[in-house]
Amino acid sequence: MWIEKRRFPSPNKQVRLFSVTYFSQGLKVKGLLAEPAASGHYDGFLYLRGGIKNVGMVRPGRIVQFASQGFVVLAPYYRGNQGGEGDEDFAGDDREDAFAAFRLLQKHELVKDERVHIFGFSRGGIMGILTAIEMKSAAASFVSWGGVSDMVMTYRERKDLRRMMKRVIGGTPEKAPSAYAWRTPFDKLDSIEAPVLLIHGVNDQNVSIEHARRLEHELIQRSKSVETWYYNPFTHYFPPRENRRIVRELAQWMKSRSWTRYDKLK
Numbered sequence: 001m002w003i004e005k006r007r008f009p010s011p012n013k014q015v016r017l018f019s020v021t022y023f024s025q026g027l028k029v030k031g032l033l034a035e036p037a038a039s040g041h042y043d044g045f046l047y048l049r050g051g052i053k054n055v056g057m058v059r060p061g062r063i064v065q066f067a068s069q070g071f072v073v074l075a076p077y078y079r080g081n082q083g084g085e086g087d088e089d090f091a092g093d094d095r096e097d098a099f100a101a102f103r104l105l106q107k108h109e110l111v112k113d114e115r116v117h118i119f120g121f122s123r124g125g126i127m128g129i130l131t132a133i134e135m136k137s138a139a140a141s142f143v144s145w146g147g148v149s150d151m152v153m154t155y156r157e158r159k160d161l162r163r164m165m166k167r168v169i170g171g172t173p174e175k176a177p178s179a180y181a182w183r184t185p186f187d188k189l190d191s192i193e194a195p196v197l198l199i200h201g202v203n204d205q206n207v208s209i210e211h212a213r214r215l216e217h218e219l220i221q222r223s224k225s226v227e228t229w230y231y232n233p234f235t236h237y238f239p240p241r242e243n244r245r246i247v248r249e250l251a252q253w254m255k256s257r258s259w260t261r262y263d264k265l266k
Helices: 060-067 095-107 124-138 151-157 159-170 177-182 186-191 209-221 240-265
Strands: 004-008 015-024 027-036 042-048 071-076 111-121 139-145 196-201 226-231
Touching (some): 015 060, 015 095, 027 095, 042 124, 042 240, 060 071, 060 240, 071 095, 095 111, 095 124, 111 240, 124 139, 139 240, 151 159, 151 177, 151 209, 186 209, 209 226, 226 240
Parallel strands (some): 042 111, 111 139
Antiparallel strands (some): 015 027
């Protein structure tokens, strides 16, 4: 299952943390795994980080925050990071790192009935869409928090990212349209079967609210299950107190959808 699993210092005695290594397309990829210390079985939670390289790196405190809500959490660093092999390519082939992590969570001995949720923050939003498309009915739910849904829109909005995106993706949207389309799979949303929750700050300057609104529109057009929690006062980063409250609420949202879907399959 794991190539390597080593204990990692945890800020919470109720959660065990591990640094893990696993295979993705033959590459050794690193990640952070959190398990509730209390005995029992839990839903799995795939945490898909934002940013690229050292920007937006997985934070142990954030992973523990979700594990404390009663989830087994796996957060890939993505290929090429923290000693992993390969190179990140911004929702290109590195999507396979998320797919492989999802399947590992399904097989985890503490995960009940292979129930695994997908959570994406910022750039992790597009990784989450791609994973929900790939996993179809196997995904218990999908939550995008401040998530990217359209790579061309990201290129237009974020002048500070354009140099990186041209290098990693292979050019501008005009010069490499197929590469951007591959990373913006609205034409494949019919494959999403998991219920979707979109969380977004209306004043977000990093990932505009239009990313959530467009994804919401596209899902509604396909009669998909989608719920939105839009917050007028907030930007990309929510105040700590509100952040904690929303984490508790989205955890309950996820679990309620998980049981509903599980009951239907029985």
